[in-house]
Amino acid sequence: MSDIVGRLRNRLRADQPVDADVLLARLDALRRFLDAVDGHLPDDRLGPARTLVERAGTRLELSRDHTLVALAGATGSGKSSLFNAVARLDLSPVGVRRPTTGVAHACVWGPLEGATKLLDWIGVLPRHRFIRESPLDADDESALHGLILLDLPDFDSVQQAHRLEADRLLALVDLVIWVVDPQKYADRVVHDSYLREFHRHRDVTLVVLNQADRLSPAELPKVLADLRRLLDADGLAGVPLLTTSALDPDAVLELRATLEQTVAERQAALRKLAGDLDGVVTDLADVFAAPPPGARLDDATHRELVRALARSAGVPTVAAAVRSAYRHRAAGATGWPLVRSWRRLRPDPLRRLHLPGGGERDADQAAGAESLVAATSVPVPAPAARSAVGLAVREVAERAADGLPAPWPTAARSAARLREADLPDALDGAVARTDLGLDRRPLWWRLVGGLQWLLTLAAVAGVAWLLLGYLLRVLGLPELDNPQVGVVPMPTVLLLGGLLAGLLLALLVKPLISAAAGRAARRAEQRLTAAVDEVAEAYVVTPIREVLASYAAARESLERAGQPR
Structure with a gap:
């Protein structure tokens, strides 16, 4: 089990496409694992695995042609402005100091019909869904067909419901774009509570330094270098780091190009689920560290x-x-x-x-x-x-x-x-x-037993013979001519012999x-x-x-x- 965990931790997957059949086979193995441990392991250890099996099955069944991408960020990072800039429409309300995004907004590139079930599953309300396609700009937006871009609530909102909603959606989307700004890019909440937790999903993670126009040409490289250092410390080495500005349409072109490539590959959902699966296996590896014992007991x-x-x-x-x-x-x-x-x-x-x-x-x-x-x-x-x-x-x-x-x-x-x-x-x-x-x-x-009966009958015959002789003498009748065995009469031999032989036989058999x-x-x-x-x-x-x-x-x-x- 340790060699499996080592491979999960050490491999870099960004350049490796995920085979859907292999992923399905791995998920099926996880289902068999849950069946095997049912009743043996506590529910708190199996909760993430059960959730993943259910979530992965639903996600792959609903749509493999759409890519769920979330813009996540803290208050004031310009996340909603960037959402509008990528969509090239004013779709999500924008705020500077106070969180204005209380619920997720979704922009769908392509027909909405194919994404409806997926949006229902992640819980985006119909009134917060937008279609980014029209006969006027279809050619410009066709490369993003299949993209569902989400503007999440601020994860550092003072309202707990906003934070819970952001956390729920982060577990469901395929790719996360973390939006940070020059003032709060080193915020410990961002790194300790979120970015560091996504180290297993670095191939479906993108970090954007927004509002880069506020930095001078001399300051921008320093901030990017410091942000890269923090990302490496979070276990996100190799994660793309881009600069954007919602005020300059050209400043989001690189981000749009990255999204176009992601949509074209159709790999984000598979990579996200594979990363979730890697995390579940790694977290459970300590429970199966020893090789299985033999079937024969001591x-x-x-x-x-x-x-x-x-x-x-x-x-x-x-x-x-x-x-x-x-x-x-x-x-x-x-x-x-x-x-x-x-x-x-x-x-x-x-x-x-x-x-x-x-x-x-x-x-x-x-x-x-x-x-x-x-x-x-x-x-x-x-x-x-x-x-x-x-x-x-x-x-x-x-x-x-x-x-x-x-x-x-x-x-x-x-x-x-x-x-x-x-x-x-x-x-x-x-x-x-x-x-x-x-x-x-x-x-x-x-x-x-038969021999004992014969000996007993012999003794009884001897007694009867003796009694008959005695009776004849009493009646004055002629006495019987008893045969002799040596000097002992036959009736006496039968009586004493039967009794003594029976006793001797009982002693010998004991x-x-x-x-x-x-x-x-x-x-x-x-x-x-x-x-x-x-x-x-x-x-x-x-x-x-x-x-x-x-x-x-x-x-x-x-x-x-x-x-x-």
Whole structure:
């Protein structure tokens, strides 16, 4: 951006014609710039750019065949007399000591119809418009066809309305002729408040030392040299400096020749708008001094944000609940069938948190019913966790906008915190929607559970066999011939073997359940973290990236708007 500003400041444009298509392309780039920075930069920084886009579009649309030239000067400079002398008619009232021009007067060379809309736009009343063309002098004035010469109110008038009107018109005209007189040519108001402010428009600026007839031949060169020195100090080096006198028709011939050349070139309006555009770009360059940052955010900072949000969302709590739920369900599926009903009386850890896989919504989902994500019962994050989220969000924004000029870091922080109030609900919804991986029972649960049932049935068969033998003995009936396993009867083997084998199987499976529960907890934590990452991306990272993208797009558009002609 600094190289663009350097070219804008250093190039001399007086000898370079302005291409209308290039100017339109630069203005279009400025429009794209305004779209990119909308909502990110304060209105006071964008006001001049918006005004220029609107004014330039209107000016070029109304007429490119007319040149608006304004005579601007202080009270007593002879501005109105010079206006009449150039027009060769008495059109504007003349005063010496008191300002007599309260409103702008316009003289149009050529048909008035083509200039009407332009005069309406700049606000010159119809009764103050004059046509400088007649069959008697058409040949003498034809070289100025297309010229609209304005006599502005005095910019040092004691009436504020006059000064405001002069300032308004100075921003709209294509070329300004500053009229000074030998007595007040060094007035600080003229130089500090006006001439110095037009240093970007020196190719559409002309300075006239009027009333030169009041100076002697020896005094005139000295005054011109001193005035040139002041103009150079104002940044107007190379600006044409002419001498005129409203009392001598020949003394305005050089000024008329200059106007004829300006009208013939049809460049004044383009150069004025180009100068305005240069000024806008230069004034905004400090806001885009740094190159645009990369689209990828700092990984370490991003991970810290996700960790902070995960803690705030209760991911560690949910992961612990998954571990406990896995153990609870695995023990219920692989434990002794006789005590499984007792285990079902204990609450499921996931069901207490209203989390998926807790069993409350599974039946409806299996039946095809539409399920709405309800709020979970994950404990509210502690103040320290909420504070960590705020710090992490701020850190992401600051790292992302690191090195950018003001106010972009502030814009990034504001974007990152724009939806901060919605984060708790978004995180809770993300946790509620995450599949924790406990909906399906592992196959080995069923195998162990089936084996437990076989062992239990063996023990029950042994008990029934023993009870049947006891009953036969009580009734005095012939007893059963029980097979022996060594010295132990088969019913006893079935009973004790089933019970001991079931207990041993439960003890052997317990380490497997613990290991599988740890894997399930880690898997659930990974899925929950991924869900939290999506929330972080949508609610924090994406708004920051939008700000960075706006910065990059705005900087590129501003560079295009500032490209040399």
